[in-house]
Amino acid sequence: MQRYSLPAIILHWLIAFLIIGTFTLGLVMTDIPGLTPTKLRYFSWHKWAGVTVLALATLRLLWRLRRRPPAYPGNMPAWQSRVAHGLHGLLYLLMFAVPLSGYFYSLAAGVPVVWFGLFPLPVLIDADPALKPVLGALHYWLNMLLAALVTVHVLAALKHALFDRDGIMGRMLPFRTNHKEFR
Amino acid sequence: MKPVRALILASLCASAFAGAAVLKTDPAKSSVAAVFKQMNVPVEAKFKTFTAQIDYDAAKPEAAKASVEIVTASMDLGDAEYNREVAKKEWFNTAQFPKASFVSTSIKPAGPGKLNVAGKLTIKGKTADVNFPLSVKTEAGKQVFEGQLPIHRLAFNIGEGEWKDTSMVADEVVIKFRVSAGK
Numbered sequence: 001m002q003r004y005s006l007p008a009i010i011l012h013w014l015i016a017f018l019i020i021g022t023f024t025l026g027l028v029m030t031d032i033p034g035l036t037p038t039k040l041r042y043f044s045w046h047k048w049a050g051v052t053v054l055a056l057a058t059l060r061l062l063w064r065l066r067r068r069p070p071a072y073p074g075n076m077p078a079w080q081s082r083v084a085h086g087l088h089g090l091l092y093l094l095m096f097a098v099p100l101s102g103y104f105y106s107l108a109a110g111v112p113v114v115w116f117g118l119f120p121l122p123v124l125i126d127a128d129p130a131l132k133p134v135l136g137a138l139h140y141w142l143n144m145l146l147a148a149l150v151t152v153h154v155l156a157a158l159k160h161a162l163f164d165r166d167g168i169m170g171r172m173l174p175f176r177t178n179h180k181e182f183r
Numbered sequence: 184m185k186p187v188r189a190l191i192l193a194s195l196c197a198s199a200f201a202g203a204a205v206l207k208t209d210p211a212k213s214s215v216a217a218v219f220k221q222m223n224v225p226v227e228a229k230f231k232t233f234t235a236q237i238d239y240d241a242a243k244p245e246a247a248k249a250s251v252e253i254v255t256a257s258m259d260l261g262d263a264e265y266n267r268e269v270a271k272k273e274w275f276n277t278a279q280f281p282k283a284s285f286v287s288t289s290i291k292p293a294g295p296g297k298l299n300v301a302g303k304l305t306i307k308g309k310t311a312d313v314n315f316p317l318s319v320k321t322e323a324g325k326q327v328f329e330g331q332l333p334i335h336r337l338a339f340n341i342g343e344g345e346w347k348d349t350s351m352v353a354d355e356v357v358i359k360f361r362v363s364a365g366k
Contacts, residue, residue, distance in 0.1 A: 034264065035264070035268035035269075037345050037348060037351045040222065041222070041351070044222045110227065110261045111221075111224055111226060112224055113224070114222070114223045117222050117223040117224075127261060129261065
């Protein structure tokens with residue numbers, strides 16, 4: 001079965017691990033009570049990682065528009081292919097919406113983002129105490145939606161590998177394998 | 184008349200006569216803020232409560248006097264939890280040092296609309312001699328005094344213990360102020 005192109009595979013896994021790490025860090029840092037240097041450090045790292053996801057997602061979208069992914073096998077039911085495309089579309093949307101909502105949340109809180117502590121990113125909106133809680137809630141719920149959809153995505157990939165054994169998951173694995181589940 | 188009341192009345196009368204040129208400050212158009220860098224991110228925090236006494240006559244600027252008192256617990260970082268944290272012992276210790284103050288010792292004209300101010304700055308019980316340029320202009324019949332005073336927070340023990348780490352919060356802090364006052 002035809003595999004995804006190498007740039008698509010690299011970007012998929014890079015973004016996947018970054019999202020899992022940034023999401024986890026977000027939960028950990030917001031759980032730290034009060035104000036500690038560790039908390040402030042985690043907040044900065046979280047923002048740097050989020051902006052990195054946004055940058056990689058942009059590259060990935062450009063690549064996706066240039067190069068279509070390999071087609072699904074002909075015997076896959078049409079509804080499954082529609083659901084898969086819909087889910088992938090939503091995941092693409094959230095790869096942008098989640099970091100952007102966090103970025104604007106930080107700006108509304110009056111804290112600009114300086115990427116890796118080196119590159120000051122544009123301050124597009126002023127500090128806004130009324131908008132801050134709205135963007136905070138939006139960022140949180142978009143993340144919960146992303147976590148739910150990623151779970152569905154992973155379960156669907158495993159279903160293809162373990163039950164359907166149709167090789168769909170193998171197309172995105174970073175290595176070629178002759179295991180029958182992935183072929 | 185109770186002795187305390189008599190004292191207050193007497194001192195009010197005395198100040199009214201002594202300070203004929205004392206200007207009335209307009210709190211709505213005045214502001215004092217601290218600008219600092221946190222992991223290279225510029226953050227501005229306003230002090231919501233302060234009083235400024237400015238005795239200034241454009242005809243004889245060298246006779247001018249200025250004093251400012253800032254309620255340290257009124258610092259607003261845009262987050263109620265952080266505001267409670269900076270009131271603690273390691274930061275402003277507002278219980279023991281509820282006020283920071285500045286009292287001028289000399290004000291000298293330094294060109295049109297400019298003054299050089301020297302005075303004593305007291306924060307967290309520590310007093311230091313400071314110098315800074317002050318601009319003065321007339322806006323809608325009021326005198327507007329503006330200036331920036333760079334200080335080192337560690338010289339005043341602002342941020343003790345683990346907060347002494349200047350890679351987290353920079354030592355340099357700029358006190359930015361604007362006082363609008365008139366007769």
